[in-house]
Amino acid sequence: MANSSVQLHPPTEKKTLWAWAIGTFFGAGLLKPGPGTYGSIAAVLLWYAAAHILHPSPVALAVGTAIGAVIATLIGIPAATIVARESGREDPGHVVIDEVAGQLIALIAIPADWQHAAISLLLFRAFDILKPPPIRQLERLPAGTGIMLDDVAAGLFALIVAQLVRLYF
Numbered sequence: 001m002a003n004s005s006v007q008l009h010p011p012t013e014k015k016t017l018w019a020w021a022i023g024t025f026f027g028a029g030l031l032k033p034g035p036g037t038y039g040s041i042a043a044v045l046l047w048y049a050a051a052h053i054l055h056p057s058p059v060a061l062a063v064g065t066a067i068g069a070v071i072a073t074l075i076g077i078p079a080a081t082i083v084a085r086e087s088g089r090e091d092p093g094h095v096v097i098d099e100v101a102g103q104l105i106a107l108i109a110i111p112a113d114w115q116h117a118a119i120s121l122l123l124f125r126a127f128d129i130l131k132p133p134p135i136r137q138l139e140r141l142p143a144g145t146g147i148m149l150d151d152v153a154a155g156l157f158a159l160i161v162a163q164l165v166r167l168y169f
Helices: 017-023 035-054 058-087 097-107 114-130 143-168
Strands: none
Touching: 017 058, 035 058, 035 097, 035 114, 058 097, 058 143, 097 114, 097 143, 114 143
């Protein structure tokens, strides 16, 4: 989360409903404390439920998860831009669609069990919070692009580390 305390301009009275629904991931971002963690947990729970209700093959689960991450990113950029503008904040903490997209990326190609889901969640949150280079630089991109892409990168880092853990441990 980049500079969530930086106020760009006064918040507007207007709330664009679709953008707030997507940006807060249907209210997960309004939970306290740690809205980003709630957004990540919501993504993990939806992924886990889909895996266990639909019983897809590992390849289908990975492809479906990747498609979900792409959709969350593409819809999340304009939604995050609108919510940030209407909130009067550069990167409002209640916008968690970025965590949803990043967490879904971290879940690609992992086994659909709670142990791997937990590892994916912990790795993603660690990379999202610590923001090693080049993740921190991505959040400097304008508006929703910067809000989203640092979490996409954190998700990629978490995915790579999770796959290395699977291979060597």
